[in-house]
Amino acid sequence: xxxxxHGLMERLNGYEETDTMNDLIDxxxxxxxxxxxxxxxxxxxxxxxxxxDGTTLCTVDLDHVRGGSGSGLDMLSExxxxxxxxxFLPDCTLTKAEVHYSEHGQxxxxxxLDVAVGAxxxxxxxxxxxxxxxxxxxxxxxxxxxxxxxxxxxxxxxVAVVAxxxxxxxxEIRQ
Amino acid sequence: xxxxxxxxxFRSKMSGRFHDCSDGWRDHGSSKSIGxxxxxDHDLHYWTWxxxxxxSRNEDGLFLYMKIDHDRHDPKPDDHAALMLxxxxxxxxxxxxxxxxxxxxxxxxxxxxxxGSPGEIPALLQQGLESASSFRSxxxxxxxxxxxxxxxxxxxxxxxxxxxxxx
Numbered sequence: 001x002x003x004x005x006h007g008l009m010e011r012l013n014g015y016e017e018t019d020t021m022n023d024l025i026d027x028x029x030x031x032x033x034x035x036x037x038x039x040x041x042x043x044x045x046x047x048x049x050x051x052x053d054g055t056t057l058c059t060v061d062l063d064h065v066r067g068g069s070g071s072g073l074d075m076l077s078e079x080x081x082x083x084x085x086x087x088f089l090p091d092c093t094l095t096k097a098e099v100h101y102s103e104h105g106q107x108x109x110x111x112x113l114d115v116a117v118g119a120x121x122x123x124x125x126x127x128x129x130x131x132x133x134x135x136x137x138x139x140x141x142x143x144x145x146x147x148x149x150x151x152x153x154x155x156x157x158x159v160a161v162v163a164x165x166x167x168x169x170x171x172e173i174r175q
Numbered sequence: 176x177x178x179x180x181x182x183x184x185f186r187s188k189m190s191g192r193f194h195d196c197s198d199g200w201r202d203h204g205s206s207k208s209i210g211x212x213x214x215x216d217h218d219l220h221y222w223t224w225x226x227x228x229x230x231s232r233n234e235d236g237l238f239l240y241m242k243i244d245h246d247r248h249d250p251k252p253d254d255h256a257a258l259m260l261x262x263x264x265x266x267x268x269x270x271x272x273x274x275x276x277x278x279x280x281x282x283x284x285x286x287x288x289x290x291g292s293p294g295e296i297p298a299l300l301q302q303g304l305e306s307a308s309s310f311r312s313x314x315x316x317x318x319x320x321x322x323x324x325x326x327x328x329x330x331x332x333x334x335x336x337x338x339x340x341x342x
Contacts, residue, residue, distance in 0.1 A: 011229055011230055012229055015227060033205045033206065034227050034240075035206050035224040035225075035227070035241075035242040036203060036205060036206045036224065036242075120261075120269055120270050120288070120290055121269045121270055121290030121291055121292075121296075122267075122269060122290075122292060122293075123263050123269045123270075127231070127235075128231045128235050128236040128263060128264065131231050131236070131238075132231075132236070132238075132261040132269065132270050132288075133288070135238060135259075135261070136259070136261065136270055136272055136288035137288070139257075139259050139272045139274075139288075140272055140284060140285070140286065140287060140288060143257070143272070143274035143282055143284040144274075144282060144284055144286075146274065146276055146282040148278070148279055149252070149254075149255055149276040149277060149278045149279070149280075151252055151253075151278075153242055153244060153253065153255030153257075153276070155276070156242065156255040156256065156257045156274060156276040157240075157242050157255075157257055159257050159274060160227070160240040160242075160257045160259050161227075161240075163238065163240075163259060164227065164228075164229040164238050164240060165229075167229045167230075167231055167238045168229050170231075171229075171230065171231050
């Protein structure tokens with residue numbers, strides 16, 4: 001199973017890529033703006049469990065960039081972090097979703113979401129319904145875990161950014 | 176054929192609903208927004224930021240996201256809302272969600288994704304926000320423009336849904 005990093009970035013085509021100079025040059029990531037705030041999407045890691053059930057775990061890290069000064073870990077320390085762990089069957093059906101959220105200054109929280117994907121409203125079950133069901137579940141769970149609003153609303157927006165990345169991953173993953 | 180958002184149509188629909196809506200999308204460097212005021216109380220000021228979107232599989236469907244700010248005038252920090260709309264391949268609104276965040280306050284969000292027939296979803300979303308416990312306990316009696324946020328979000332959802340078409 002594979003996930004094209006380029007395809008993922010293309011699918012996030014509402015986002016404007018921003019200058020990545022001096023920004024975490026050791027890691028592969030896409031830095032972009034959503035509304036008036038900055039985010040990082042790191043290169044997703046795929047691991048296929050060939051010996052057992054053949055499922056593939058896709059791990060995606062995202063930052064809401066609040067640092068911007070200093071260097072190395074100092075710069076990261078102000079950021080909010082979200083991690084998605086999405087498990088796919090060999091036919092690319094999403095079978096399990098886990099989301100982690102770590103707001104700067106707060107204890108990390110996580111949840112295993114219900115991905116028993118049925119119809120969403122009047123939508124026929126299928127890949128689009130799955131993306132909406134899981135993207136919506138991520139949005140609603142994370143929305144309830146927000147603690148302190150950032151002045152520009154970038155923390156509020158992070159919820160939508162993570163949900164959009166769920167959509168992009170589900171759309172781009174290939175056998 | 177893809178599902179697309181028509182930003183100029185949306186702005187003109189917002190102008191019909193709200194008071195003093197800006198003529199176009201104002202450029203803020205990296206992003207754009209429109210400003211507008213409550214139709215009944217012109218002191219209440221809101222901003223909607225230009226939506227982000229992602230395409231679903233095989234271009235069937237669209238995730239549309241917009242940030243809505245309630246401008247409380249400096250030095251009071253703005254209130255922020257995230258509105259997420261989910262469209263199918265026929266450009267029908269099939270689900271929605273939203274969260275309102277105010278500085279140092281519990282977030283206001285419905286507990287579940289709002290679904291229903293496309294015409295009902297915006298009003299159901301407003302009801303979901305207004306019945307969230309953090310909203311009922313803190314803001315349902317507020318008169319500083321916070322009380323109106325669920326309604327502002329509903330109209331953004333309704334008018335954005337009317338501005339998404341299949342092309």
